Amino acid sequence: xxSIPASADRAAIASETKARGGARFWRLKSFxxxxxxVFSALxxxxxxxxxxxxxxxxxxxxxxxxxxxxxxPIGTLGHLLGTxxxxxxxxxxxxxxxxxxxxxxxAPTLIxxxxxxxLGLIAGFVGGIVDQIVMRCLDVVFAFPMxxxxxxIAGAMRPGVxxxxxxxxxxxxxxxxxxxRTATQGVTPMPFIxxxxxxxxxxxxxxxxxxxxxxxxxxxxxxxxxMGLMIVVGAGLSFLGLGVQPPTADWGAMVAEGRVVLRRAxxxxxxxxxxxxxxxxxxxxxxxxxxxxxxxxTIRR
Amino acid sequence: MASFLxxxxxxxxPVILGVSIVIFxxxxxxxxxxxxxxxxxxxxxxxxxxxxxxxxxxQPLPFQYLAWLKRMLxxxxxxxxxxxxxxxxxxxxxxxxxxxxxxxxxxxAMAIGYSVGLFAALRAHSLxxxxxxxxxxxxxxxxxxxxxxxxxxxxxxxLRWLPVSGMQDMAGAGGAVDMLRHLVLPTVTTALGPAxxxxxxxxxxxxxxxxxxxxxxxxxxxxxxxALLRRHVVLNALPPVITITGLQLGYLLGGALLTEVVFAWxxxxxxxxxxxxxxxxxxxxxxxxxxxxxxxxxxxxxxxINVILDxxxxxx
Numbered sequence: 001x002x003s004i005p006a007s008a009d010r011a012a013i014a015s016e017t018k019a020r021g022g023a024r025f026w027r028l029k030s031f032x033x034x035x036x037x038v039f040s041a042l043x044x045x046x047x048x049x050x051x052x053x054x055x056x057x058x059x060x061x062x063x064x065x066x067x068x069x070x071x072x073p074i075g076t077l078g079h080l081l082g083t084x085x086x087x088x089x090x091x092x093x094x095x096x097x098x099x100x101x102x103x104x105x106x107a108p109t110l111i112x113x114x115x116x117x118x119l120g121l122i123a124g125f126v127g128g129i130v131d132q133i134v135m136r137c138l139d140v141v142f143a144f145p146m147x148x149x150x151x152x153i154a155g156a157m158r159p160g161v162x163x164x165x166x167x168x169x170x171x172x173x174x175x176x177x178x179x180x181r182t183a184t185q186g187v188t189p190m191p192f193i194x195x196x197x198x199x200x201x202x203x204x205x206x207x208x209x210x211x212x213x214x215x216x217x218x219x220x221x222x223x224x225x226x227m228g229l230m231i232v233v234g235a236g237l238s239f240l241g242l243g244v245q246p247p248t249a250d251w252g253a254m255v256a257e258g259r260v261v262l263r264r265a266x267x268x269x270x271x272x273x274x275x276x277x278x279x280x281x282x283x284x285x286x287x288x289x290x291x292x293x294x295x296x297x298t299i300r301r
Numbered sequence: 302m303a304s305f306l307x308x309x310x311x312x313x314x315p316v317i318l319g320v321s322i323v324i325f326x327x328x329x330x331x332x333x334x335x336x337x338x339x340x341x342x343x344x345x346x347x348x349x350x351x352x353x354x355x356x357x358x359x360q361p362l363p364f365q366y367l368a369w370l371k372r373m374l375x376x377x378x379x380x381x382x383x384x385x386x387x388x389x390x391x392x393x394x395x396x397x398x399x400x401x402x403x404x405x406x407x408x409x410a411m412a413i414g415y416s417v418g419l420f421a422a423l424r425a426h427s428l429x430x431x432x433x434x435x436x437x438x439x440x441x442x443x444x445x446x447x448x449x450x451x452x453x454x455x456x457x458x459x460l461r462w463l464p465v466s467g468m469q470d471m472a473g474a475g476g477a478v479d480m481l482r483h484l485v486l487p488t489v490t491t492a493l494g495p496a497x498x499x500x501x502x503x504x505x506x507x508x509x510x511x512x513x514x515x516x517x518x519x520x521x522x523x524x525x526x527x528a529l530l531r532r533h534v535v536l537n538a539l540p541p542v543i544t545i546t547g548l549q550l551g552y553l554l555g556g557a558l559l560t561e562v563v564f565a566w567x568x569x570x571x572x573x574x575x576x577x578x579x580x581x582x583x584x585x586x587x588x589x590x591x592x593x594x595x596x597x598x599x600x601x602x603x604x605x606i607n608v609i610l611d612x613x614x615x616x617x
Contacts, residue, residue, distance in 0.1 A: 136315065136316075136319070137319070139316050139319070140316055140319030140320055140322075140323060141323075143316050143317075143319070143320050143593055143596065143597050144320065144323075144589070144592075144593045144596065145550075145551035145552070145554040145555040145592065145593070145596050146551060146552075146555055147552075147554075147555025147556070147558060147559065148554065148555050148558060148589060148592050148593065148596075149323075149589070149593075151558065151573060151577070152324075152327060152573075152585055152586075152588075152589040153327070153330060155573070155576070155577040155585050156327040156328070156330040156331045156582060156585065157330050157331065157332065158332050228442060232442070232443075232444045232445075235444050235447075236444060236445075236446060236559050239444075239446050239447075239559070239562075240559070240562065240574055240577065241577070241578065242577065252444070255444070255446065255447050255450065258450075259450055259563075262450060262453065262454060262458065263458055266454055269447070269450050269451075269454075270451070270454075272447075273443075273444060273447030273448075273450070273451070276443075276444045276447065277439070277442055277443045277444065277447070280442040280443075280444075281438065281439065281442040284438070284441075284442055
């Protein structure tokens with residue numbers, strides 16, 4: 001007698017898993033059909049690998065100055081992308097600079113995503129006075145234009161990569177917090193949460209096991225779409241001299257250095273800017289692709 | 302109407318208080334002793350002791366904040382470390398120059414964004430639509446400070462049409478025309494990114510409005526294209542578009558700060574840049590405060606415009 005419902009349950013679970021697997025496959029398929037997103041993902045992979053294995057590519061170090069080979073244009077033999085005003089190899093600087101620029105764009109988005117997700121989840125799930133306090137604090141950060149607050153925070157601290165990461169993380173947290181709170185408030189009144197409560201689940205368990213998975217995916221989508229913008233913001237801070245100090249390479253700092261010799265050798269300015277532009281564009285395409293694949297409302301015809 | 306404004310202004314007071322706390326805490330972020338941070342490394346021990354007394358630095362943080370707030374409210378922002386000039390007289394004229402740049406950029410971003418977005422929506426999937434949306438995507442992803450340098454390279458160095466930087470020609474006659482010539486490149490630089498975002502939103506909003514039932518009914522009844530657009534499409538598309546435009550204010554202000562550095566435009570951005578290099582914290586604080594306050598007020602203004610345009614919001 002008791003075995004029948006159990007097997008029925010098992011069948012239900014099996015078909016449920018199948019359906020879920022199907023949905024996952026459908027999402028993957030929908031993402032794979034988005035050519036811009038797939039190409040962007042591959043491109044970013046190449047950029048990340050290039051930055052990671054920078055020491056293995058090319059013959060020059062990023063800070064290796066050569067007074068006899070200054071201002072070489074793009075396409076020079078031995079210096080594929082030319083050299084800057086100190087005779088340093090542009091390709092090597094771009095690859096090594098990519099390490100810093102990618103880190104400054106990606107790390108704050110991830111850290112702020114986790115902190116914002118936590119704050120929004122707690123504010124939305126607990127509600128009441130906790131919600132009020134958290135949201136009013138986030139409102140204060142929203143009152144600043146994003147770039148201004150990042151500049152002011154980084155400007156008060158000692159310049160460096162860590163400073164940039166902290167500054168951008170702080171200005172990003174409210175964006176994730178607000179999103180996670182809205183998503184949490186959308187999930188909390190659902191019947192399955194009510195059922196979990198009726199079954200006697202502890203609030204923390206319910207929050208982590210049933211609410212969190214449903215809030216997770218909008219936050220991931222948002223994080224991907226924000227990374228492109230954060231690469232640009234991070235480069236802006238570096239351009240102002242708030243990040244790595246010379247001679248260390250970083251795309252934003254390279255634009256600032258190239259600016260001095262804009263008339264003489266424009267490629268020193270143009271190349272790092274192109275790197276920022278293309279990588280931020282690729283992140284934007286990737287974000288759009290992931291959003292479309294995860295959002296059931298955007299069914300492709 | 303007036304009651305809405307008053308409610309909005311009162312509601313924003315706690316936020317302004319929070320903003321002032323954040324700005325006050327900036328000094329705590331700075332490495333080293335607060336007196337060194339505020340007076341600079343060259344300050345004498347006597348001067349430091351005097352400042353410590355005056356600011357109540359031996360007292361707990363909340364008391365220090367209250368004392369600081371009192372001085373701020375009476376307009377005393379301290380003295381710039383690098384220049385030894387009172388911060389207020391340093392920030393004031395710069396603020397005006399930043400406002401000039403921000404407003405001209407806002408106007409340009411709206412003009413480009415609205416017209417391109419509308420045309421793209423009316424000719425959806427046409428060559429113009431696809432081309433303009435691709436350009437918008439590029440412009441939206443490009444770092445503005447770099448875009449500015451590219452524009453300088455093209456229009457100031459190669460073509461020699463416009464000045465490279467500054468606000469006034471030192472040797473020339475000066476005047477309004479000269480300033481406008483200096484304003485062109487910084488304005489375009491600041492406006493392009495927001496214009497791209499506005500264009501994309503206008504396009505999608507107008508496309509959505511065009512597919513609404515009442516628009517189809519009006520079209521079926523034989524209403525002319527111009528009247529249809531004016532009465533049924535544009536008016537309905539306005540509120541979200543105004544909201545997005547308002548959101549761009551933050552980007553415009555932030556972008557203008559960076560653009561100013563590229564073009565040596567004598568506004569708050571250049572001042573901020575110089576202050577960061579000189580580690581001039583009182584000036585950084587005052588600049589951040591002025592920009593944040595104008596941002597808060599601008600957001601209220603955007604809300605007011607929306608309420609005027611959309612009577613449904615007045616109830617809320």
